Amino acid sequence: MRSLRIAWLWLATSFRAAPLPMAISTVLVAARAITTPAQTYGVSQLVEGIADDNSNTIALGIGIIVGGLAVSFVADVIGWPLQDTAQERMAGRVHADLLDVTTGIPGLTHHERPDIADRLELVRERAWRMGVGAEVLLWAFATVANTVTVLGLLGSVNPLLLLLPLLGATRIWSAYVSSVRSHKAYEDSLPQERLVDKLIDVSKDARTGLEVRVFGLGKVLLDRIFALQTERFRRRVEAARWGGKVDGSVRLAFGLAYAVAIVWVIARARNGQQTAGDVVLVLLLAPQVDQMTGGIARNVYWVGEVVRSFSRYDWLREYAKDNSWQTSVDAAPARLRSGIELRNVGFAYPGTESAVLSDVSLTLPAGSAVALVGENGAGKTTLVKLLARMYDPTSGRVLVDGVDLATISPDSWRSQLSAGFQDFVKFEWTAREVVGVGDVRRESDEAAVRAAVSRGDAEAVVAGLPRGLDTQLGKKFTDGVELSGGQWQRLALARAFMRERPLLLLLDEPTAALDPEAEHRLYEQYAAAARVAAAETGGITVLVSHRFSTVRMADLIVVMHNGRVEEVGSHEELLVAGGRYAELFELQARAYR
Known part of the structure; x- marks a missing residue:
């Protein structure tokens, strides 16, 4: 046959x-x-x-x-x-x-x-x-x-x-x-x-x-x-x-x-x-x-x-x-009302037996800014991938306003997301396209692209290019311009700002190439955008960072260890609790002092 x-x-x-x-x-x-x-x-x-x-x-x-x-x-x-x-x-x-x-x-x-x-x-x-x-x-x-x-x-x-x-x-x-x-x-x-x-x-x-x-x-x-x-x-x-x-x-x-x-x-x-x-x-x-x-x-x-x-x-x-997830046909909600819940979620990467996440139960309230912290290998990035539905959990479920994420069309869900990653892609296109593809429906909208550049704190990068947004990037091209790591990252951050009202904004250490001052300024921009999205769509911002001066502005901080959720609370609550978060925060604070 x-x-x-x-x-x-x-x-x-x-x-x-x-x-x-x-x-x-x-x-x-x-x-x-x-x-x-x-x-x-x-x-x-x-x-x-x-x-x-x-x-x-x-x-x-x-x-x-x-x-x-x-x-x-x-x-x-x-x-x-x-x-x-x-x-x-x-x-x-x-x-x-x-x-x-x-x-x-x-x-x-x-x-x-x-x-x-x-x-x-x-x-x-x-x-x-x-x-x-x-x-x-x-x-x-x-x-x-x-x-x-x-x-x-x-x-x-x-x-x-x-x-x-x-x-x-x-x-x-x-x-x-x-x-x-x-x-x-x-x-x-x-x-x-x-x-x-x-x-x-x-x-x-x-x-x-x-x-x-x-x-x-x-x-x-x-x-x-x-x-x-x-x-x-x-x-x-x-x-x-x-x-x-x-x-x-x-x-x-x-x-x-x-x-x-x-x-x-x-x-x-x-x-x-x-x-x-x-x-x-x-x-x-x-x-x-x-x-x-x-x-x-x-x-x-x-x-x-x-x-x-x-x-x-x-x-x-x-x-x-x-592997087309053909049964996932429901439309993503236009607004989050209760939020996203992870219920007894476990996950192991395909082809492996060791679990990266184990029995994770967590609620991300609608309209909240959530920070994920923990040592390398704690499972933070894997959790972000599950929220973006790059994978389905090995066990347990991810619920969006009580609806299983596995039943929602991946294209519909991702059209409501925006993201900035540490391992961002260096698209060797024009600067306009590098930013604009963050929302392909508005890629040709000059005002939208320039607004995203401003929110991503990339105006200085664009101003320094010989032809502005129309400059070809990448030295593989005859007239291409090569950027520094920080400049590429600012454009990637601007790209994440193209979608103004996402239901879920995922920020997985997207400012690793920037200095602490620039990072803090950008996260203030993200926080402002998150507040607007929260008010209009109940949007959730999920932030992964190792800098505790940044994560303290989150409404909810989730401390992960060995693929499990160890602590959950605000910055003040976790300091009072005196657990792993307080210990890590004090170590980092001493290093700065």
Whole structure:
């Protein structure tokens, strides 16, 4: 059933990408494929007509030869441009589909699990093989047409000669087992390939260049890359050598068998059992049978590669469907009335057994500003991801005004969120776009973008750019401008301000690259925005920070430790309680004093 689905996916994608070019090309490649064996038959008829002094047979032979030349000319002139067009459209369609399917997965599991990440990397890396799927499909049509014609001509001489293509079919077997071995070698080396790519990125990225040079890591990286590459190539070369030996042995056996068949047909012709035309036909078909079986062998390899690629694509589509949260169809509320409640929430990242969060029960009241504090690894960022519904809890539930978040459409919920993260993305676009994409519906609204820049305290950054908001960022571009870490962060913060009235504003250490004074000023901006959102929509602001001078302005402070909620209360209440928060606050206060 799955094989039929994959075959249909290949066929449908090819013809959907370029219906008319594919239809015309199919007819042309089939016509082109039968011209060579047909012209061989024409030559045999010409020789036989000359030997028998039969003008009708001579005319038939000449007509077939000339007709074949005409068909080949038309097929070559019209067919190649159409095939190129079909292939380009197919490649474009495949890459667009892959992007659409991948970005349509609402969760982050496929990024976190190594086994899923490996398969996704394989899908992306081998996507070009699906892109040539249209060409391979046409080759398959041509091979079928050529094979039927050659078999018909050999059978017309003597049915026993049909055994030769069957013997030649062993090349198909050798190509198949060789491709399977080669593919296994490739898949076995995929983890090394991913690591090599990462190490190459580290060695050439300007952001890592400073540490690479300070710690003298250049040779270390090169040695590790060389060792990984050597192991990759060893696996693949061994597979290629094995395949070459198998294919060489099969071709030798086929060549000897065909030599015997030619001698046999000549002997029969001398006894009057075959005609001179039959001898010529068999002699000329000999290399064509070898080419035919070789073509089938090559097609088997490429068909196998394309089928495997579409098999991975089919897996990706099924994975996306299974992880699309299709049952989450409810709309997000326009206003929070009671707030968000985490009820006995536990969570372990996919593919792992250790729990990051355990039995977390917490209420975030509507209109409140909530700060999450705790040491690294306490589970703060994971909690933020659950609130954004990048994952669903392993156990327990997240309730929004009493409604399970798992029933709310992820797109609808996220359209009501805004966020600023420590690991923000440096979008190398124009400054206007870098900020504006915080709310794509208002990206072209000049007033909205400038207001977000102001609230994000990024006006000085924009003022220092040569073309203001229209400046291209990123030194990869000829006229691009590179920013400092703090400048990039201010633009990321401005981006978080594009949505003016979010139901949930998530701030996961978004000011780590800024000094304490700038951070305090920005959080005052956030606090003001939060108060407006709280009054109008009941919006909640969730802040993660290690600076206690900042978190003390929150209405509610949640202290986390080892994936559990240890303390909850206001700054004053937690100081009076004398627990972990008070201890951490005093340590930090002493450091400042």
